[in-house]
Amino acid sequence: MPLSQPQTKRAEGVPVTSCWNCKGAVSGTHFCGACGKIQPLPAGMDYFAFFGLPRKLTIEPAALDGQFHMLSWKLHPDNFVRASEFERNLSLQRSSELNDAYRTLREPLSRVEYLLEFLNVRKEGTTKQQAPPELLEEVFELNEWLDELRETRTSGGEVALLRGRLDAAAGNFQAKLTEVDAELAALGAQWDAALDSGADEAKRTALLTRMSEVLNRRSYIRNLVDGVQQEIAAA
Amino acid sequence: MGRVVGIDLGTTYSLVAYMDAQTGAPKTIPGPYGSSLLPSVVSVDAKGKIIVGEDARDRLLTEPELTIYSVKRLMGRGVADIQDELRIFPFRIDAKSDSVIRVNLGEKSFTPPEISAFILRELKSWAEAYFKEPVDRAVITVPAYFNDAQRQATKDAGRLAGLEVLRLVNEPTAAALAYGLHKQKRGHVAVYDFGGGTFDISILKLISTTEGDIYQVLATNGDTHLGGDDIDNALMDLARREIQAKFGVELDSRGEDVQTLRKSLIRAKHELSSAQKTLIEYPLGAKGMYIREIKRAEFENLIRPIVARTMTPAKLALADAKLTPAQIDEAVLVGGSTRIPLVQKTVGEFFERTPHRELDPDEVVALGAAVQADILESGVKTMLLLDVTPLSLGIETMGGVIAKIIPRNSTIPASAQEMFTTGVDNQTAIDVHILQGERELAKDCRSLARFQLKTPPAPAGLARIEVKFLIDANGILQVAAKDLRTDEKHVVEVQPSYGLNDTEIERMLEESIDFAEQDFAERQVIEARTEADSILAATDKALKNAGSSVVTAEERVAIEKSEAELRTAMKGSDYKAMREKIDALNAATEHLAEVLMNGALSTALKGKSLDEF
Numbered sequence: 001m002p003l004s005q006p007q008t009k010r011a012e013g014v015p016v017t018s019c020w021n022c023k024g025a026v027s028g029t030h031f032c033g034a035c036g037k038i039q040p041l042p043a044g045m046d047y048f049a050f051f052g053l054p055r056k057l058t059i060e061p062a063a064l065d066g067q068f069h070m071l072s073w074k075l076h077p078d079n080f081v082r083a084s085e086f087e088r089n090l091s092l093q094r095s096s097e098l099n100d101a102y103r104t105l106r107e108p109l110s111r112v113e114y115l116l117e118f119l120n121v122r123k124e125g126t127t128k129q130q131a132p133p134e135l136l137e138e139v140f141e142l143n144e145w146l147d148e149l150r151e152t153r154t155s156g157g158e159v160a161l162l163r164g165r166l167d168a169a170a171g172n173f174q175a176k177l178t179e180v181d182a183e184l185a186a187l188g189a190q191w192d193a194a195l196d197s198g199a200d201e202a203k204r205t206a207l208l209t210r211m212s213e214v215l216n217r218r219s220y221i222r223n224l225v226d227g228v229q230q231e232i233a234a235a
Numbered sequence: 236m237g238r239v240v241g242i243d244l245g246t247t248y249s250l251v252a253y254m255d256a257q258t259g260a261p262k263t264i265p266g267p268y269g270s271s272l273l274p275s276v277v278s279v280d281a282k283g284k285i286i287v288g289e290d291a292r293d294r295l296l297t298e299p300e301l302t303i304y305s306v307k308r309l310m311g312r313g314v315a316d317i318q319d320e321l322r323i324f325p326f327r328i329d330a331k332s333d334s335v336i337r338v339n340l341g342e343k344s345f346t347p348p349e350i351s352a353f354i355l356r357e358l359k360s361w362a363e364a365y366f367k368e369p370v371d372r373a374v375i376t377v378p379a380y381f382n383d384a385q386r387q388a389t390k391d392a393g394r395l396a397g398l399e400v401l402r403l404v405n406e407p408t409a410a411a412l413a414y415g416l417h418k419q420k421r422g423h424v425a426v427y428d429f430g431g432g433t434f435d436i437s438i439l440k441l442i443s444t445t446e447g448d449i450y451q452v453l454a455t456n457g458d459t460h461l462g463g464d465d466i467d468n469a470l471m472d473l474a475r476r477e478i479q480a481k482f483g484v485e486l487d488s489r490g491e492d493v494q495t496l497r498k499s500l501i502r503a504k505h506e507l508s509s510a511q512k513t514l515i516e517y518p519l520g521a522k523g524m525y526i527r528e529i530k531r532a533e534f535e536n537l538i539r540p541i542v543a544r545t546m547t548p549a550k551l552a553l554a555d556a557k558l559t560p561a562q563i564d565e566a567v568l569v570g571g572s573t574r575i576p577l578v579q580k581t582v583g584e585f586f587e588r589t590p591h592r593e594l595d596p597d598e599v600v601a602l603g604a605a606v607q608a609d610i611l612e613s614g615v616k617t618m619l620l621l622d623v624t625p626l627s628l629g630i631e632t633m634g635g636v637i638a639k640i641i642p643r644n645s646t647i648p649a650s651a652q653e654m655f656t657t658g659v660d661n662q663t664a665i666d667v668h669i670l671q672g673e674r675e676l677a678k679d680c681r682s683l684a685r686f687q688l689k690t691p692p693a694p695a696g697l698a699r700i701e702v703k704f705l706i707d708a709n710g711i712l713q714v715a716a717k718d719l720r721t722d723e724k725h726v727v728e729v730q731p732s733y734g735l736n737d738t739e740i741e742r743m744l745e746e747s748i749d750f751a752e753q754d755f756a757e758r759q760v761i762e763a764r765t766e767a768d769s770i771l772a773a774t775d776k777a778l779k780n781a782g783s784s785v786v787t788a789e790e791r792v793a794i795e796k797s798e799a800e801l802r803t804a805m806k807g808s809d810y811k812a813m814r815e816k817i818d819a820l821n822a823a824t825e826h827l828a829e830v831l832m833n834g835a836l837s838t839a840l841k842g843k844s845l846d847e848f
Contacts, residue, residue: 081611092708097650099648100645100650
């Protein structure tokens with residue numbers, strides 16, 4: 001069995017100090033500056049570094065797209081059909097890493113999740129799903145309605161009224177999701193500012209921890225909304 | 236190295252195309268009958284000889300038991316998967332089939348990749364006859380919605396046909412490439428590909444960069460068992476019901492009767508694309524004749540549910556691309572079934588614009604494959620395809636739940652890493668089950684493969700085996716594992732759930748390699764002999780009629796010597812030697828031919844009066 005939930009986002013590679021081909025020092029990120037040969041992935045290279053980006057949470061989509069297209073053009077296996085098997089393999093590794101990185105950084109949510117995982121603040125699936133305290137009352141009420149809905153459904157009773165109530169509650173939680181996203185965006189901006197101003201470790205860790213908490217809340221609400229919608233659809 | 240081609244291995248027809256260096260445009264290669272459409276039909280004669288294409292299709296009517304069509308429907312599938320198809324398609328499945336289907340064809344049985352390889356080999360021979368050079372590499376297209384097993388089966392077929400498969404390209408993407416070359420379009424493009432047996436929809440973004448054009452697939456969806464075949468079957472149902480009701484005749488679905496009926500139904504379908512009504516005629520011997528007029532409106536009502544089924548994947552693909560129909564700049568129609576007016580109308584209404592049909596919907600995929608083949612072969616890249624994996628990749632976790640590790644519509648190559656460990660003390664093997672699909676539970680997804688990770692006995696949870704799942708540019712999965720404690724590469728023997736393993740492929744290759752390699756040489760020999768025969772006959776005739784004023788004794792000796800040498804070469808089987816001698820004879824007779832030509836001209840001029848000039 002898998003040790004944990006998927007960890008698709010860990011960058012991997014072999015440490016590289018000199019070019020495998022010309023033995024010169026590798027200065028470029030993806031290719032040897034001297035002989036131009038494609039290089040293995042360096043150990044610990046994160047998705048931000050892959051794109052030559054700082055670890056900031058605000059990314060201009062058009063700039064990321066542009067960079068993605070430029071790197072795709074260079075790294076894609078199409079370029080290496082006639083190269084050695086070794087280079088073909090490097091291209092396969094590099095271009096899959098490129099696509100994985102792009103997929104992750106493109107969406108603000110997966111981007112922040114990745115940053116937290118990469119910095120070992122958060123592991124997906126390891127955090128227990130607990131109701132955030134401020135939502136306890138509403139969640140309790142919601143669960144009662146859901147039970148009622150299921151019972152009414154099995155006994156063949158009229159579900160329209162309950163459905164309406166649940167619809168409203170789902171809408172309410174959906175609105176909370178929007179709030180949480182705004183909170184996350186604000187924390188992201190603070191994180192970027194902290195990096196820019198060279199804030200100390202403690203301040204940065206505090207921000208990361210708060211983002212992790214907000215993400216937990218978000219994932220809880222998300223599951224709740226999905227669950228309610230499924231029940232409504234089934235009723 | 237030989238030439239490289241692009242191949243569309245279709246359910247109903249297959250085509251081969253190449254990039255014409257002179258025009259810079261892709262072209263399809265015609266077969267011996269002049270058409271570039273090779274019916275994807277394979278038959279076997281009494282001597283066990285394989286017949287492919289037009290001749291095989293004719294045998295559907297005379298020898299249906301020895302003929303197979305639409306084999307693409309069986310690619311990468313297991314016996315349990317095809318029970319529905321068996322009710323409609325007259326496949327004769329070998330009782331010995333297990334995870335890989337074997338189809339009976341005469342005395343032998345073949346796997347779907349072997350049958351597809353016969354089709355590929357025929358196309359290869361068309362191309363070789365056309366180029367007069369061997370062809371050994373190809374880009375082959377597959378439906379975008381093909382899963383890993385179906386892709387692997389296609390790649391295996393290429394290998395069995397003696398072709399190195401440079402790349403598998405998704406059919407709608409190939410079509411977009413052909414259209415892009417043709418039109419230089421920009422923006423969002425929807426490719427609606429409704430073929431003989433499969434339906435695909437792909438949403439692409441065309442991007443212009445300083446280096447060249449990028450065709451980025453944003454999302455793809457489809458149904459690998461929805462196509463023109465289904466329309467034929469709907470007509471077949473109707474006709475069989477009526478024949479049963481009116482004449483009390485129950486047609487045997489496996490016999491030749493049904494094939495004759497099917498042929499006339501397909502003709503009716505084709506006619507209804509341009510005519511408003513047509514006749515279905517089917518002789519029932521002594522019982523009379525089934526004659527049925529069918530109007531286009533009735534036909535459209537009959538097939539409306541089938542056409543409607545294409546709209547669900549279309550909507551899902553758009554949603555995944557995060558686009559609305561109005562945001563689609565161009566819609567492109569691909570595949571023979573898009574000739575049906577109802578299909579054109581449905582697509583036009585959905586995307587709110589008139590779809591493109593400028594390129595032949597039967598040829599466009601092969602043309603795109605040729606473009607990609609040329610890019611890979613020449614190393615000069617003018618455009619780049621960024622395709623996606625159509626289905627999410629997952630692994631089975633506790634309780635049969637799927638953990639998705641690579642989501643659908645991820646740009647390929649794509650990868651994911653998983654760490655595995657043991658659950659109990661002294662456990663020495665960890666089972667890994669890989670699946671493809673969108674459902675939550677393993678039982679609802681497509682099993683791709685299973686493998687075991689071996690580890691020395693140790694307390695539970697101590698093992699650390701990192702497995703890397705990588706989907707390559709063909710959309711085919713590769714698995715590599717590493718023991719993190721020893722840093723050693725782990726040997727993973729992946730057993731495909733529905734496919735051939737390497738040993739089976741090797742065995743089939745050995746069986747097929749002989750005639751695969753012979754094919755080209757054999758045909759060259761036959762062609763050279765035919766040419767030699769005609770030139771020898773012409774020379775003999777010329778020498779006989781030519782007086783000493785026309786040909787000197789010296790010249791005559793030289794020509795006769797060349798003739799003798801060519802005749803000797805013809806006894807062997809070295810076509811290159813024959814060609815050399817043909818060239819030599821041509822050189823020796825050059826003067827004679829010139830003189831005779833002038834003579835012929837003056838003879839022709841003689842009998843005519845000046846007025847006639």
